[in-house]
Amino acid sequence: MTVRAHLIALGIVALTLTALALGYHNAFILNLVFAGLIFAVLGQSWNWISGYAGQISFGHALFFGCGAYASALFAARHGSPWLALPAGAAVAAILALLVGFPCFALRGHYFSIATIAVAAIAEIAATNLAALGKANGFEMPILAPGIATLQFSDKGHYVLVALALFVFAQLATLGLERSRLGFYLRAIRLNQEAAASVGVDARAAKLTTYAACGALAALAGSLYAQQALYVGPEDTLGLPISIAIALVGVVGGLSTVWGPALGALVYVALARYGGALLGGQGHGLDLLLYGGLILVIVSWRPDGLAGIGRSIRRALERREARAAP
Amino acid sequence: MSAPLLEVRGLAKRFGSLRALDGVDLTVPHGGLTALIGPNGAGKTTAFGCIAGAQRPSGGSIRFEGIEIAGAAYHRVARLGLVRTYQVVQPFAEMTVLDAVTVGALLRRPRVASARDFAATTIDALGLGAKSATIARSLTIADKKRLELARALATEPRLLLLDEVMAGLTPTECAAAVELLRTIVARGITIVMVEHVMEVLMPLADHVVVLATGRVIFDGSPSDAVNDPGVIEAYLGRP
Numbered sequence: 205m206t207v208r209a210h211l212i213a214l215g216i217v218a219l220t221l222t223a224l225a226l227g228y229h230n231a232f233i234l235n236l237v238f239a240g241l242i243f244a245v246l247g248q249s250w251n252w253i254s255g256y257a258g259q260i261s262f263g264h265a266l267f268f269g270c271g272a273y274a275s276a277l278f279a280a281r282h283g284s285p286w287l288a289l290p291a292g293a294a295v296a297a298i299l300a301l302l303v304g305f306p307c308f309a310l311r312g313h314y315f316s317i318a319t320i321a322v323a324a325i326a327e328i329a330a331t332n333l334a335a336l337g338k339a340n341g342f343e344m345p346i347l348a349p350g351i352a353t354l355q356f357s358d359k360g361h362y363v364l365v366a367l368a369l370f371v372f373a374q375l376a377t378l379g380l381e382r383s384r385l386g387f388y389l390r391a392i393r394l395n396q397e398a399a400a401s402v403g404v405d406a407r408a409a410k411l412t413t414y415a416a417c418g419a420l421a422a423l424a425g426s427l428y429a430q431q432a433l434y435v436g437p438e439d440t441l442g443l444p445i446s447i448a449i450a451l452v453g454v455v456g457g458l459s460t461v462w463g464p465a466l467g468a469l470v471y472v473a474l475a476r477y478g479g480a481l482l483g484g485q486g487h488g489l490d491l492l493l494y495g496g497l498i499l500v501i502v503s504w505r506p507d508g509l510a511g512i513g514r515s516i517r518r519a520l521e522r523r524e525a526r527a528a529p
Numbered sequence: 530m531s532a533p534l535l536e537v538r539g540l541a542k543r544f545g546s547l548r549a550l551d552g553v554d555l556t557v558p559h560g561g562l563t564a565l566i567g568p569n570g571a572g573k574t575t576a577f578g579c580i581a582g583a584q585r586p587s588g589g590s591i592r593f594e595g596i597e598i599a600g601a602a603y604h605r606v607a608r609l610g611l612v613r614t615y616q617v618v619q620p621f622a623e624m625t626v627l628d629a630v631t632v633g634a635l636l637r638r639p640r641v642a643s644a645r646d647f648a649a650t651t652i653d654a655l656g657l658g659a660k661s662a663t664i665a666r667s668l669t670i671a672d673k674k675r676l677e678l679a680r681a682l683a684t685e686p687r688l689l690l691l692d693e694v695m696a697g698l699t700p701t702e703c704a705a706a707v708e709l710l711r712t713i714v715a716r717g718i719t720i721v722m723v724e725h726v727m728e729v730l731m732p733l734a735d736h737v738v739v740l741a742t743g744r745v746i747f748d749g750s751p752s753d754a755v756n757d758p759g760v761i762e763a764y765l766g767r768p
Contacts, residue, residue, distance in 0.1 A: 382641060391621050
């Protein structure tokens with residue numbers, strides 16, 4: 205797709221969702237759209253480091269939780285949640301640098317394992333630290349609704365805020381693909397040694413990307429907390445959240461601009477409808493389903509839904525070419 | 530400038546008890562083409578790996594334009610202007626020729642648009658222009674080697690280490706490659722090349738260094754090299 209085509213697609217999505225947010229007042233659907241947008245942003249963040257840079261993360265909830273807790277802490281102390289956005293993003297970026305610095309010196313799966321471990325440590329820490337509300341987490345105070353407090357009485361307004369972040373993430377990804385860093389990440393993924401031979405500092409490129417990922421996922425976490433008005437360790441830092449983010453990235457298609465958005469669509473539909481169908485609490489069985497889905501996609505179509513879309517387009521083009529000799 | 534471009538002293542590389550390089554001395558002046566030759570297993574590729582920074586030497590000193598680079602990170606050495614190509618080509622398999630060369634060009638041109646332009650010029654100069662949209666994986670071996678060279682040249686190096694760029698080429702392709710190397714040298718880029726095709730090397734090289742079992746056994750002009758009893762013995766054995 206050309207930049208123009210991407211921008212047109214993004215414009216159509218943004219306009220449609222804006223119209224939906226302002227004109228449609230079904231809270232259930234608007235909550236789904238909000239969740240979808242938040243997961244699309246989280247999936248995009250995951251896509252930067254695990255798709256473009258090829259470093260699979262299984263601990264993305266760490267950054268999501270960072271942003272969520274920052275939001276909760278600032279709101280609980282009656283500070284503006286707007287300060288929580290940069291604060292959570294900065295903490296997440298620093299954590300990313302701390303995790304990435306030792307791991308990116310190594311090849312192989314060390315990074316993936318470290319991401320699981322660090323997210324697990326963060327979850328345990330949040331469960332036990334009084335300052336972070338222990339296992340109960342935070343009930344956030346209800347503030348006067350409005351853009352200053354990022355709390356809204358109208359669900360549609362949450363969708364608009366999440367939509368703004370989603371549009372930003374999409375534009376940033378388009379920019380990344382066409383930047384020096386984007387070229388370097390592709391080169392590193394394809395052949396790290398050859399990349400280094402022409403002057404690419406692989407570790408610096410991965411660290412930069414990972415820090416940006418952390419910041420983006422934290423922003424999504426902050427918005428989520430403002431909407432949920434509750435932040436707890438399991439809900440924001442748990443392994444199931446990390447798996448869900450990875451699922452969103454993998455299902456839609458790695459290293460594509462629209463993959464995470466497609467993945468988020470599938471995930472939200474599965475989580476809300478599938479999760480309910482699979483009975484009771486939706487715990488356990490739905491995770492099995494996601495795990496199975498990741499396996500099927502990885503072994504059958506590693507390029508995900510975006511790749512399937514591309515194949516269909518090519519098949520249609522071939523058919524047209526045959527039809528008009 | 531009085532200091533040589535590259536000055537290697539006592540370069541050593543051990544793999545366990547094997548001494549792949551056992552005190553190699555090598556001086557490369559500014560400009561021209563130096564040939565590094567020697568029988569299989571002499572340590573030529575290992576020497577390239579250590580000089581370019583891909584491998585960490587076990588000992589010795591490597592000075593590039595007066596700067597000590599022994600043990601420096603691979604990408605840092607490339608930034609200083611010393612770039613190598615691989616004997617076994619290492620393409621970015623899924624990239625187009627233009628994108629792969631752009632990765633090299635981005636070293637000196639951070640803006641993608643100008644790096645792309647420079648990459649396109651480099652590709653044209655190497656006669657790959659018609660294939661700039663081809664995916665690297667599907668190139669012929671001769672074109673892959675050319676791509677490897679284009680990617681390295683796009684970084685605008687001052688010293689280029691070429692590891693068997695002629696191997697596997699047909700005689701016609703070889704002749705084209707010789708012309709190409711002459712134009713690169715004429716542009717002021719110094720070349721050190723490992724090569725087995727002697728009849729290609731002899732008229733091209735200004736200076737020949739012969740390695741055998743990790744040591745330099747000859748350093749001088751091409752015509753003297755072919756008559757040196759030590760060199761003949763290293764290649765053919767003692768009569």
